[in-house]
Amino acid sequence: MCGIVGYIGHREAYPIILKGLKRLEYRGYDSAGIALFDGKDLKLSKTKGKVADLQERLENEISTSGNLGIGHTRWATHGVPNDVNSHPHYSNSGDLVIIHNGIIENYESLKKELIKRGYTFTSDTDTEVLVNLIEDVMKSDNLKLGKAVQIALNQVVGAYAISVFDKNKPNEIVVARLGSPLAIGVGEDEFFIASDASPFIEYTNNAIYLEDEEMAIVRLGKKVKIRKIKDDSLVAPYIQELQLNLEQIEKGGYEHFMLKEIYEQPNAIKDTYRGRLLASQGIIKMSGIDDHLEKFTNADRIIVVACGTSWHAGLVSEYIFEDLARIPVEVEYASEFRYRNPIITENDVVIAISQSGETADTLAAIKLAKSKGAFVFGVCNVVGSSIARETHAGAYTHAGPEIGVASTKAFTTQITVLTLIALKLAKIKGTISNSDYHYQLQELELIPEKVVEALKADDHIKKIADTYKSVSNFLYLGRGYNFPVALEGALKLKEISYIHAEGYPAAEMKHGPIALIDENMPIVVIATKKGHYEKVVSNIQEIKSRKGKIIGIVTEGDVQVKELADHVIEIPETLESLSPLLTTIPLQLLSYYIAVLLDKNVDQPRNLAKSVTVE
Numbered sequence: 001m002c003g004i005v006g007y008i009g010h011r012e013a014y015p016i017i018l019k020g021l022k023r024l025e026y027r028g029y030d031s032a033g034i035a036l037f038d039g040k041d042l043k044l045s046k047t048k049g050k051v052a053d054l055q056e057r058l059e060n061e062i063s064t065s066g067n068l069g070i071g072h073t074r075w076a077t078h079g080v081p082n083d084v085n086s087h088p089h090y091s092n093s094g095d096l097v098i099i100h101n102g103i104i105e106n107y108e109s110l111k112k113e114l115i116k117r118g119y120t121f122t123s124d125t126d127t128e129v130l131v132n133l134i135e136d137v138m139k140s141d142n143l144k145l146g147k148a149v150q151i152a153l154n155q156v157v158g159a160y161a162i163s164v165f166d167k168n169k170p171n172e173i174v175v176a177r178l179g180s181p182l183a184i185g186v187g188e189d190e191f192f193i194a195s196d197a198s199p200f201i202e203y204t205n206n207a208i209y210l211e212d213e214e215m216a217i218v219r220l221g222k223k224v225k226i227r228k229i230k231d232d233s234l235v236a237p238y239i240q241e242l243q244l245n246l247e248q249i250e251k252g253g254y255e256h257f258m259l260k261e262i263y264e265q266p267n268a269i270k271d272t273y274r275g276r277l278l279a280s281q282g283i284i285k286m287s288g289i290d291d292h293l294e295k296f297t298n299a300d301r302i303i304v305v306a307c308g309t310s311w312h313a314g315l316v317s318e319y320i321f322e323d324l325a326r327i328p329v330e331v332e333y334a335s336e337f338r339y340r341n342p343i344i345t346e347n348d349v350v351i352a353i354s355q356s357g358e359t360a361d362t363l364a365a366i367k368l369a370k371s372k373g374a375f376v377f378g379v380c381n382v383v384g385s386s387i388a389r390e391t392h393a394g395a396y397t398h399a400g401p402e403i404g405v406a407s408t409k410a411f412t413t414q415i416t417v418l419t420l421i422a423l424k425l426a427k428i429k430g431t432i433s434n435s436d437y438h439y440q441l442q443e444l445e446l447i448p449e450k451v452v453e454a455l456k457a458d459d460h461i462k463k464i465a466d467t468y469k470s471v472s473n474f475l476y477l478g479r480g481y482n483f484p485v486a487l488e489g490a491l492k493l494k495e496i497s498y499i500h501a502e503g504y505p506a507a508e509m510k511h512g513p514i515a516l517i518d519e520n521m522p523i524v525v526i527a528t529k530k531g532h533y534e535k536v537v538s539n540i541q542e543i544k545s546r547k548g549k550i551i552g553i554v555t556e557g558d559v560q561v562k563e564l565a566d567h568v569i570e571i572p573e574t575l576e577s578l579s580p581l582l583t584t585i586p587l588q589l590l591s592y593y594i595a596v597l598l599d600k601n602v603d604q605p606r607n608l609a610k611s612v613t614v615e
């Protein structure tokens with residue numbers, strides 16, 4: 001939700017900020033803007049639209065010189081996306097300029113007060129209120145910017161990551177965070193500000209991640225000074241050395257990040273189990289589990305909290321944990337869980353799943369579970385993210401940066417981690433036979449090469465996509481372990497092609513959705529050999545007799561479904577419990593190619609943002 005970038009140092013700020021915004025565009029892309037200071041003038045250009053639109057406008061509108069600047073790419077919360085509501089925002093005097101990611105919930109009452117004090121507003125945004133509040137505090141008490149930011153933020157209810165500077169003090173940028181991420185890149189006589197490290201990774205590997213309720217004064221020639229916003233106490237900056245490299249955040253010859261990330265899955269899965277899965281020795285090593293083993297083995301139940309695709313991975317884990325480790329599991333939408341007064345006890349283990357590690361609802365669900373005494377375990381991809389830090393323990397997915405808004409490799413690597421945990425617990429609890437345990441481990445180790453095989457259906461899937469690209473509706477059916485995959489397939493198609501799609505448990509079809517079936521309705525049915533195959537074949541027959549168009553996801557060598565379906569896509573054989581790692585691949589490719597053929601913006605679908613830091 002909104003990307004922010006800032007620079008102060010000896011280089012030209014504009015190219016750094018522009019490139020940084022392009023890298024952060026996955027976070028929001030309805031408008032963009034940049035403010036630059038060249039030692040004399042504060043210049044600002046902003047526009048509704050993409051960073052490319054901003055570039056065109058800005059370079060005609062203002063001079064791009066200056067060693068200090070901030071830039072923003074927006075996902076609108078308050079105020080429609082238009083030029084005026086775009087960030088940065090000036091204060092009334094024109095001295096201060098701010099960018100903001102988040103929501104100021106009490107902005108209306110603050111705005112009323114400021115209007116009474118003579119302030120005027122040009123936009124509908126909460127951000128313009130905040131910058132004027134800071135200015136008001138600064139002027140009323142003759143304070144420096146840092147202090148004024150602190151006092152103003154203490155009056156604010158909501159979430160924010162902000163970056164603000166004063167043109168009269170061009171040697172510093174003040175930043176703060178509560179609920180939205182903010183990193184400071186520390187270079188030689190220069191600093192970078194960004195929502196994540198991707199805008200500055202080619203300049204420095206050294207980063208400070210602000211914690212919630214912290215602010216920092218980033219001043220040239222000085223060390224970064226961090227304070228707690230509430231109690232003013234100083235915090236020693238922890239400079240982290242990043243492992244990220246430039247290659248990981250570029251498209252590497254693929255047309256879209258989504259396609260690159262689909263193709264990265266064999267390696268992403270391998271990276272996720274590397275060092276953890278020692279199949280030949282029958283060992284699963286996971287320090288996050290080993291250090292808290294009793295919490296898991298004594299758990300009355302596991303509650304999974306997550307949103308979107310991560311919730312679907314959670315749903316797959318319900319089957320894995322119950323089937324293999326015999327632990328009862330409840331899978332909750334974090335947004336519902338946090339507001340429904342759930343019964344949570346100290347004997348519950350809560351697993352929070354999140355690619356970004358920043359999803360506001362998941363974060364709130366974690367805080368609620370912790371307040372009730374539950375042990376909370378995180379499964380995150382982004383190292384050092386808020387959820388990774390907020391949980392008692394966790395396991396990273398090691399998928400590498402996922403930049404396409406539609407989640408792909410995050411899903412399969414989350415399932416990989418959850419499978420490892422379930423197998424480990426099953427072994428310890430004795431709920432799995434020795435031979436089955438070893439077989440599962442061996443099969444899991446083979447999954448990356450089977451994903452490579454599944455990806456070979458690419459061209460065939462492209463042709464199927466062409467046949468169905470113009471339909472208005474799709475149904476996705478699956479059973480057991482593959483019911484969540486059906487949900488995930490439908491979500492992928494909806495979000496990037498804007499075609500309406502529903503996922504259902506195959507047997508539920510006759511309780512309603514069957515009424516939708518006619519010769520115009522394509523139905524993707526996951527019908528692998530080891531998952532209630534005969535039952536699903538009966539469902540396919542029911543569809544066929546109503547003239548629905550059947551796209552079957554089948555196990556290599558299948559005969560029965562091939563005879564009934566209009567199209568089949570084969571995947572290699574594996575265990576039922578591991579099949580979601582393969583069945584999801586053709587569904588990702590199908591949605592990708594339909595969206596491409598419809599000329600949609602695959603990596604940045606309308607209205608969506610990669611990291612949902614507002615509730």
Ligand code: F6R
Pocket residue numbers: 307308309310311353354355356357358359362405406407408491492495610611612
């Ligand atoms: C779907 C998608 C979203 C996310 C959801 C949770 O492709 O990307 O549904 O899965 O917003 O995000 P994380 O996993 O970052 O918590």
